[in-house]
Amino acid sequence: MRISALADAAGLPVATVKFYLREGLLHSGVATSATQANYDESHLRRLRLVRALIGSVGLSVQQARTVLDLVDHPGDDLYSTLGRAVGALPPAAAAPGDDSDPYPRARAALAALGQVYDPDFAGVGQLEGALAAAEAAGMPITPDRLARYGRAVADIADYDLERMPQEPHAAVEYTVLGTALYEPVILALRRLAHQDGAVRRLRGKR
Amino acid sequence: MRISALADAAGLPVATVKFYLREGLLHSGVATSATQANYDESHLRRLRLVRALIGSVGLSVQQARTVLDLVDHPGDDLYSTLGRAVGALPPAAAAPGDDSDPYPRARAALAALGQVYDPDFAGVGQLEGALAAAEAAGMPITPDRLARYGRAVADIADYDLERMPQEPHAAVEYTVLGTALYEPVILALRRLAHQDGAVRRLRGKR
Numbered sequence: 001m002r003i004s005a006l007a008d009a010a011g012l013p014v015a016t017v018k019f020y021l022r023e024g025l026l027h028s029g030v031a032t033s034a035t036q037a038n039y040d041e042s043h044l045r046r047l048r049l050v051r052a053l054i055g056s057v058g059l060s061v062q063q064a065r066t067v068l069d070l071v072d073h074p075g076d077d078l079y080s081t082l083g084r085a086v087g088a089l090p091p092a093a094a095a096p097g098d099d100s101d102p103y104p105r106a107r108a109a110l111a112a113l114g115q116v117y118d119p120d121f122a123g124v125g126q127l128e129g130a131l132a133a134a135e136a137a138g139m140p141i142t143p144d145r146l147a148r149y150g151r152a153v154a155d156i157a158d159y160d161l162e163r164m165p166q167e168p169h170a171a172v173e174y175t176v177l178g179t180a181l182y183e184p185v186i187l188a189l190r191r192l193a194h195q196d197g198a199v200r201r202l203r204g205k206r
Numbered sequence: 207m208r209i210s211a212l213a214d215a216a217g218l219p220v221a222t223v224k225f226y227l228r229e230g231l232l233h234s235g236v237a238t239s240a241t242q243a244n245y246d247e248s249h250l251r252r253l254r255l256v257r258a259l260i261g262s263v264g265l266s267v268q269q270a271r272t273v274l275d276l277v278d279h280p281g282d283d284l285y286s287t288l289g290r291a292v293g294a295l296p297p298a299a300a301a302p303g304d305d306s307d308p309y310p311r312a313r314a315a316l317a318a319l320g321q322v323y324d325p326d327f328a329g330v331g332q333l334e335g336a337l338a339a340a341e342a343a344g345m346p347i348t349p350d351r352l353a354r355y356g357r358a359v360a361d362i363a364d365y366d367l368e369r370m371p372q373e374p375h376a377a378v379e380y381t382v383l384g385t386a387l388y389e390p391v392i393l394a395l396r397r398l399a400h401q402d403g404a405v406r407r408l409r410g411k412r
Contacts, residue, residue, distance in 0.1 A: 048344050049343070051342070051343070052339065078408055082404055086400070110398065115399070115401075116398075116401060118401070121398070123398045123401060124398065126390065126394040127394035127395065127398060130387070130394050133261075134383075136217070136254070137258035139380075139387060148361070149362055149392060150395060152358040153358070153396050155354070156354070156355055156396060156399075158399075159351065159355075161404065161407060177343055181339055182336075182340065182347070182355075185340065186355060187332070187336075188312075188329050188336050190389070191328075192321060192329045192330065193321070193362075193364075194288075194363050194381070194385070195289065195321075196321040198285050198288055198289075
């Protein structure tokens with residue numbers, strides 16, 4: 001298909017598709033003349049991914065390039081590639097504290113949950129910042145709350161991991177999009193579950 | 207205590223405390239002279255709340271004022287007040303679509319979960335936007351995934367609601383901070399549960 005049909009199919013302006021081509025986020029089409037090229041399903045699929053990363057997730061072009069590089073070249077150590085890909089997503093992690101114990105709250109929380117603690121993984125710094133903010137507001141996460149949240153979240157994560165594709169490129173894409181795109185779903189569902197519970201508790205079941 | 211001691215205790219610069227006083231986010235102290243006033247525990251408590259809303263949650267002064275107004279004047283209909291307070295938090299909801307069915311994806315999802323559907327509640331528009339983004343990326347939330355996420359999130363929400371204070375001012379404060387400050391904790395825990403599961407699956411248990 002021509003670039004105009006590709007842009008149409010992806011729901012993007014032609015100028016945006018040309019911009020992604022120039023920035024190297026989208027691979028070139030097959031030239032059919034000096035000024036025209038043909039695009040196929042692989043381009044449409046890639047555009048959907050780029051649009052999700054930049055449009056929905058809100059990555060910069062540079063951040064999207066980092067993620068797409070990992071999708072394209074997952075390498076031999078898939079575990080480390082997945083960690084780097086997820087680490088390229090917002091939010092930024094809290095700055096590490098003391099060198100010998102950079103993330104004490106996250107370390108303690110992960111020990112309580114019996115989970116791996118790897119301070120190089122961006123999620124650790126994110127958890128540290130989130131726990132510190134709750135603490136500063138006078139609403140620290142108690143061990144009891146952590147245990148209950150941890151159990152519920154592990155249930156979600158198990159489901160996610162069971163469905164991760166085997167093929168490495170697809171695994172990185174699934175992990176990045178499944179992390180970033182499903183996070184807002186989970187948060188909206190929590191607010192709606194609060195609302196649903198509040199209706200029943202405060203207004204009587206209806 | 208003097209304003210300098212108050213600022214110290216709250217971990218804020220004196221200029222910031224003065225700014226919050228001018229903006230009416232913090233109530234005045236008891237004047238002890240033409241240029242000095244005394245502040246107490248109530249001011250420190252309020253400053254922690256303001257700092258959480260503006261510093262951690264990232265509200266604008268105007269948004270913080272909306273939330274604080276609802277904390278101060280919860281009114282007789284606590285359910286509706288809680289809805290408005292949570293609705294003042296980011297993220298912004300998706301714009302409604304067709305008038306007769308503004309949020310079709312969220313409506314269907316809530317029906318599947320057996321939960322209240324109230325299109326005036328901000329969470330509904332947030333869920334619609336999140337579901338639409340996942341769909342556009344070619345990774346729609348399947349009924350099966352929705353059911354599993356919904357169950358896990360309901361478990362978290364039950365825990366949250368069981369601990370909501372009875373007293374209306376405290377209930378609004380708990381709901382706002384518990385919604386906004388615990389969301390990043392939940393997301394970081396999910397990423398870390400993914401990592402933990404990936405270690406076990408991809409590298410073998412260690």
